[in-house]
């Protein structure tokens with residue numbers, strides 16, 4: 001009798017392997033009561049180099065003649081915009097919102113330039129221009145995550161983003177200046193710095209965490225943070241390095 | 243209680259199994275043995291290009307464009323699945339079986355089914371593909387062809403902006419064609435549809451799938467969300483029409499029969515005796531892609547019990563035999579055999595202790611024979627003069643009677659003392675040649691070794707005729723020398739071919755090649 005039972009269990013396991021549904025998720029969703037928060041700044045020390053605008057070499061009637069460089073945007077007080085802040089390796093925490101992210105080809109630029117989303121959620125890829133854009137997402141620089149033609153104005157394609165990492169979005173339709181980044185995370189604890197270079201991440205269970213800052217041009221920096229119940233930890237990143 | 247749970251488990255298991263099997267019927271049943279088998283075949287057949295760790299950096303990789311795939315990254319061009327999804331097992335199996343036209347990925351149809359299935363399993367392991375693709379793109383029922391589809395197809399081609407990369411006439415020369423790059427930043431020129439080269443295969447459903455799925459890792463995007471079924475089939479017909487009926491095929495081995503004949507074996511490519519021998523069309527593949535290339539070589543082979551001869555014919559509309567200027571490269575052709583047939587290694591010029599014997603015909607050496615002299619610098623620059631030409635015996639040492647300025651053409655005899663290769667008896671340097679074919683050995687890249695003049699036992703003759711090179715290679719069936727291949731009537735030996743187009747700058751590792759073919763020597 002037992003033998004038969006064991007055999008059946010093996011069968012089920014094999015069947016599951018065939019399906020490929022044996023997904024191991026290391027992040028566990030819980031209700032976070034009395035969670036703490038992390039706020040902070042990303043700072044640029046010194047005077048940032050002025051980046052020249054990007055030359056538009058194709059479709060000038062739609063795209064114009066140049067685009068401002070978005071590679072490094074620093075506020076008057078030294079705050080760095082478009083830095084992705086993530087909590088690394090958090091085992092459990094707040095629920096992953098089932099929200100859809102989007103990236104729009106608009107006037108031959110990507111909007112937004114930098115964003116973050118949780119793996120497993122959907123990304124809407126939109127073209128609001130009357131020309132062809134070939135939106136190509138490269139995870140970790142070289143792995144195609146999606147490679148989509150958008151030849152029609154106001155076309156919208158929905159794509160599930162499955163793998164974690166930094167995704168660079170480029171356009172293969174000859175728009176060599178077009179570039180954007182999407183940080184695909186495992187957990188919902190992330191933020192992207194705004195114009196002033198500030199960020200806030202809330203509803204974090206008390207504990208010790210590694211907080212990581214990533215910026216396309218400046219590089220990364222990791223900080224150790226202790227979050228207390230209902231507390232507010234403060235972190236300043238000013239030593240990002242490639 | 244136990245009874246119930248047993249029944250429950252069995253039912254569920256059967257149900258789940260059946261369902262799982264149904265969905266994944268195209269998937270290969272993987273076992274550790276199969277993966278192991280695949281690894282063994284990979285180490286034997288694939289590492290030379292794809293590298294020991296499959297990162298696309300094998301010893302041959304620098305010779306290849308497009309570059310061999312880094313298989314650890316799980317990015318595959320030819321799939322039947324949506325962009326960003328892994329290929330199906332069948333996709334990978336097919337790529338192995340058919341090869342990728344327009345690249346140096348040959349067809350591996352000479353491997354057994356099991357070996358190829360093993361490779362699929364091993365490649366999936368390398369690429370870390372553990373889940374089946376989320377779905378497979380369904381190719382709809384193909385409508386019957388009508389000529390209006392071509393008109394509609396051209397409209398779709400324009401509407402979808404295919405022309406931006408592939409050009410208005412499909413020649414791969416659209417306004418974006420100079421900016422397209424692959425995932426590593428290497429140029430990825432758009433396909434020229436007029437050549438009939440389709441990486442993922444030339445059937446209508448293949449072409450349907452290529453623009454529907456896109457080609458991951460390249461700038462070719464997926465049009466799955468941009469075009470309806472009717473438009474897709476119209477586009478397929480239009481793209482096909484650009485190439486006429488041409489469809490490029492990758493070489494993948496096959497038989498080449500050496501016909502037994504009576505009488506003398508002729509060195510003359512135009513001799514009527516060749517008319518009685520059936521030609522075999524052998525596909526060749528360029529290692530470094532370019533717009534123009536020869537796609538096959540016609541091969542005839544005979545023996546008379548004593549000598550063996552091969553006649554190779556291939557199209558070349560611009561013969562090039564000059565080798566004197568830096569920018570000049572000569573046409574050429576080579577055949578390759580393992581010295582010990584049982585120790586056959588890869589077709590890529592042998593390996594350590596798996597020596598190959600190479601017979602190398604060169605058009606410049608052929609020209610030397612016909613002119614009975616070296617093709618020298620004055621042949622490229624007619625009437626040139628030199629004010630101090632030390633290499634001439636009759637002009638040196640100088641004396642008051644001999645004028646200093648002389649046309650080189652006036653040189654009667656060159657002095658081998660000053661031409662070291664010639665002085666040393668190097669086959670490549672000697673001006674009075676007997677044969678335009680050099681006998682060589684190799685044990686892998688950068689080991690090509692010239693044989694001494696007394697070991698040059700391969701004869702030959704090449705003629706450029708009717709837009710084709712026609713070249714005969716001949717040797718005695720057997721040779722005593724341990725570095726020479728031997729041919730035994732009634733037996734088989736692997737053979738591979740290579741062609742160089744001098745006008746296109748081919749030289750050394752820049753050439754067209756074939757994998758091993760099976761040379762069957764009639765009794």
Ligand SMILES: [Cu+2]
Pocket residue numbers: 105108132133134171172173175178
């Ligand atoms: Cu674009």
